[in-house]
Amino acid sequence: MTDSAVANAEGRPVSEFIPRLIDALLGVVPAGGVLHEPEFSDTERDYVAECIETGWVSSVGKFVDRFEEMLCETTGAKSAVATVNGTAALHTALHLAGVQPGEEVLVPAFGFVATANAVSQCAALPHFVDVNERTLAVDPPALEKYLADVLDCQDGIAVNRETGRRIRALVVAHILGHPAEMTALLDVASQFGLTVVEDAAESLGGYRDGRHTGTFGLVGALSFNGNKTITTGGGGAVITNDPEIGARAKHLTTTAKKPHAWEFDHDAIGFNYRMPNLNAALGCAQLEKLSGFLARKRVLAERYQAALASIGEVAFVAEPPGTVSSYWLNAILLDPAQEGLRDEIHRLCHARGIMTRSAWKPLHSLQPYAHCPAMPAPVTESLYRRLIKLPSSPHLADVAG
Numbered sequence: 001m002t003d004s005a006v007a008n009a010e011g012r013p014v015s016e017f018i019p020r021l022i023d024a025l026l027g028v029v030p031a032g033g034v035l036h037e038p039e040f041s042d043t044e045r046d047y048v049a050e051c052i053e054t055g056w057v058s059s060v061g062k063f064v065d066r067f068e069e070m071l072c073e074t075t076g077a078k079s080a081v082a083t084v085n086g087t088a089a090l091h092t093a094l095h096l097a098g099v100q101p102g103e104e105v106l107v108p109a110f111g112f113v114a115t116a117n118a119v120s121q122c123a124a125l126p127h128f129v130d131v132n133e134r135t136l137a138v139d140p141p142a143l144e145k146y147l148a149d150v151l152d153c154q155d156g157i158a159v160n161r162e163t164g165r166r167i168r169a170l171v172v173a174h175i176l177g178h179p180a181e182m183t184a185l186l187d188v189a190s191q192f193g194l195t196v197v198e199d200a201a202e203s204l205g206g207y208r209d210g211r212h213t214g215t216f217g218l219v220g221a222l223s224f225n226g227n228k229t230i231t232t233g234g235g236g237a238v239i240t241n242d243p244e245i246g247a248r249a250k251h252l253t254t255t256a257k258k259p260h261a262w263e264f265d266h267d268a269i270g271f272n273y274r275m276p277n278l279n280a281a282l283g284c285a286q287l288e289k290l291s292g293f294l295a296r297k298r299v300l301a302e303r304y305q306a307a308l309a310s311i312g313e314v315a316f317v318a319e320p321p322g323t324v325s326s327y328w329l330n331a332i333l334l335d336p337a338q339e340g341l342r343d344e345i346h347r348l349c350h351a352r353g354i355m356t357r358s359a360w361k362p363l364h365s366l367q368p369y370a371h372c373p374a375m376p377a378p379v380t381e382s383l384y385r386r387l388i389k390l391p392s393s394p395h396l397a398d399v400a401g
């Protein structure tokens with residue numbers, strides 16, 4: 001133990017559990033590990049080189065088709081459409097769910113800002129809802145109670161009593177890779193005439209009841225950003241079990257161009273959201289290794305959980321019962337009595353080379369979203385004060401634990 005572990009920036013002694021926490025973390029991961037970094041091998045290089053050598057680098061090419069087929073195999077979805085990033089996939093998904101300008105979409109207050117941004121891109125308004133501390137996702141009973149209070153639902157059309165706006169859809173995000181309670185959430189949504197869109201950007205390889213996240217609702221979105229479980233550089237995908245929705249996703253993301261040998265005719269305002277072949281080449285190589293990444297990430301999660309078991313002031317964020325998490329990011333939750341020490345823990349961890357991060361600021365408290373309708377969100381606010389994300393790259397499991 002060095003001095004930096006037992007004194008804060010002002011030289012005051014710190015809570016005795018913090019040095020024990022840092023030692024426990026350093027028993028699992030070496031100093032210097034970032035939160036999540038990609039891992040490549042010769043396969044990625046070969047596939048990308050093939051794109052360059054054949055000239056197929058843009059949005060048409062065999063790797064795009066192969067990547068989409070592999071995504072269907074991996075997730076069990078009937079259709080997968082690869083896009084330029086996860087936010088574009090979410091925007092497309094919301095569009096396919098029928099979200100119209102001026103409507104509201106229920107969005108978890110706990111999560112990455114892209115979920116709310118995609119709603120804004122539809123010229124709709126996010127209406128923030130609280131989450132469950134155990135799953136980190138929307139809480140079915142709390143949602144049901146809230147909606148019964150604030151919605152009028154007639155002929156399957158839900159209207160916010162206060163704003164008069166239609167509430168079209170519910171976005172469920174599987175946070176850090178932990179699957180949400182989909183069966184109960186689908187139940188609540190159908191009660192109120194809401195279409196369910198899943199943000200599975202963090203949960204590739206995450207299952208509930210043997211079913212892959214993102215395939216429960218009408219349509220789901222994946223992300224392959226550089227820090228996600230697999231990466232295509234930048235990338236995402238729309239997944240669905242409805243072949244018609246899948247076909248529309250492909251059409252909309254390719255500028256809604258009607259197929260024709262020489263005419264340019266478009267039957268809708270489309271998006272230029274298709275994933276280029278270069279990125280899909282990376283994606284194919286990465287997907288081939290997905291089960292290995294997931295297995296090593298699980299080993300890392302188990303090591304963290306075991307190492308932290310004796311520290312009563314923190315709880316490891318484990319996969320909810322009955323689910324298989326992707327363990328995209330490992331995290332700990334501070335005991336509420338210790339939440340004032342969060343930044344002190346970050347400071348001391350960083351000083352020892354453990355690159356921890358906080359949870360996202362609650363979305364309803366962000367300046368661009370402060371005016372949006374919101375359910376009281378005490379769980380989201382508490383999670384923000386208490387959650388600490390830990391280094392989670394698969395290669396960290398290769399260091400003897």
Ligand SMILES: *Cc1c(COP(=O)(O)O)cnc(C)c1O
Pocket residue numbers: 085086087088111112114115173199201202222223224225234235236
């Ligand atoms: C990463 C992420 C996104 C956005 O994906 P990009 O590919 O970065 O656009 C959306 N939602 C969640 C929950 C994410 O973690």
